[in-house]
Amino acid sequence: MPIATSSQTIGPYWHLLHDKAWSDLTRFGATGDIIHITGTITDGGGNLITDACVEIWQASPPVSETFEGFGRAATNAEGRYTFKTLRPTPLPGPNGPAGNSQQAPHIALTILARGLTKALTTRIYFHGDPGHETDPVLSLIEPQTRRATLIARETKPSVWTLDIQLQGANETVFLEI
Amino acid sequence: MSAPNLTPFRPEIAGTQPDYAANIYGSTALRAPRHAPVRIAQSITETTGPQFRQDRYPGNPDISKVPTGEAQGQRIVVEGHVRDEDGKPVPHTMIELWQANSCGRYHHEGDQHDAPLDQHFQGSGRVFTNAEGKYRYTTIKPGAYPWRNHHNAWRPNHIHYSLFGPGFATRLITQMYFEGDPLLKYDPIYNCIPDEAARTRLVASFELGLTEPEWALGYRFDIILRGRSATPFENDQTPAHAHAHAHDHGNH
Numbered sequence A: 001m002p003i004a005t006s007s008q009t010i011g012p013y014w015h016l017l018h019d020k021a022w023s024d025l026t027r028f029g030a031t032g033d034i035i036h037i038t039g040t041i042t043d044g045g046g047n048l049i050t051d052a053c054v055e056i057w058q059a060s061p062p063v064s065e066t067f068e069g070f071g072r073a074a075t076n077a078e079g080r081y082t083f084k085t086l087r088p089t090p091l092p093g094p095n096g097p098a099g100n101s102q103q104a105p106h107i108a109l110t111i112l113a114r115g116l117t118k119a120l121t122t123r124i125y126f127h128g129d130p131g132h133e134t135d136p137v138l139s140l141i142e143p144q145t146r147r148a149t150l151i152a153r154e155t156k157p158s159v160w161t162l163d164i165q166l167q168g169a170n171e172t173v174f175l176e177i
Numbered sequence B: 001m002s003a004p005n006l007t008p009f010r011p012e013i014a015g016t017q018p019d020y021a022a023n024i025y026g027s028t029a030l031r032a033p034r035h036a037p038v039r040i041a042q043s044i045t046e047t048t049g050p051q052f053r054q055d056r057y058p059g060n061p062d063i064s065k066v067p068t069g070e071a072q073g074q075r076i077v078v079e080g081h082v083r084d085e086d087g088k089p090v091p092h093t094m095i096e097l098w099q100a101n102s103c104g105r106y107h108h109e110g111d112q113h114d115a116p117l118d119q120h121f122q123g124s125g126r127v128f129t130n131a132e133g134k135y136r137y138t139t140i141k142p143g144a145y146p147w148r149n150h151h152n153a154w155r156p157n158h159i160h161y162s163l164f165g166p167g168f169a170t171r172l173i174t175q176m177y178f179e180g181d182p183l184l185k186y187d188p189i190y191n192c193i194p195d196e197a198a199r200t201r202l203v204a205s206f207e208l209g210l211t212e213p214e215w216a217l218g219y220r221f222d223i224i225l226r227g228r229s230a231t232p233f234e235n236d237q238t239p240a241h242a243h244a245h246a247h248d249h250g251n252h
């Protein structure tokens, strides 16, 4: 049986692909509950990461003619990523619609960068959502205090902030999918 | 539209993917997480993923020239088959490509290597696989370039690849290398993949049959994306397991 091709780092020159428009997931005319998501990415030495490729994907609201559910952003000179998108809604859990698990609203986020041999994947949840207690992914994270590394806070109206640390004392929880 | 396929993708096979922490690759030192990732059961968020329409993301399958002229260097065509771990073709999927010019310099402000830029080479392309999962593009062979990982470090000739496949879990960023490159054995990025056979699969083979007489050399580079597995993951998907897993690998 064939085996999946190995990952290699995206390196420092991936910007040859970069199109600023891709950070706006509403660019094909999507309307609804528009939010901005932003945050900084830092390494284990506290340095801002200014060369990362950050991608988000959300399965809700469902993909449509005007909403592709995917965005890509480059971290800027201050190590910050920013997306404009639609706020997601609750989703069925891994057991599918027939199962009994429901997931709290979330967005999948991937970090690709020089020094990362493969993608780092995590999720963005939204502070204050009542579904966090029973969310099947948040519930897996121990100790519980680390769950906060996945939960964005509304720092200005409709602007949600999630800072990410690749390594160190407050290291973000990354997911193996 | 038909209902989305929610069957999870298979886990990676040990040794065939690099670890995050790799002593030989210096930039991983402050960027590789210390905690092992928490393994989760895949849901619709992971089993589905972005799909790119060719009318919105037009292909650019010949990057060996721009409207004002032809790039310097050895023209090549690269052809390959994108399949999954069951051998099934992955049709109509987007592949993004980027590379240095024939002298080993990227058209990128961050690249300060003392090698000439080429006004006729931008260095990025986009192709889609066809209904049979096959792709093909034309470019020039990229040059080797120095980097500062260690004394006298040079990257082998390579083309960067980005693929999406059918789900968020099939996202793949990789690099294609060239058969016979003497720099491969010294390259930390290539060698941070533990399994030798897996490394070798990143090396494109020269193929006379793909070579176009009087025009371009031909290389083949096939890609395999994760396959779906009917075997559910549920048996070991408990917080206790996730915790033990993280603990076992906590000192990476």
Ligand SMILES: [Fe+3]
Pocket: A011, A013, B100, B155, B158, B160
């Ligand atoms: Fe490169």
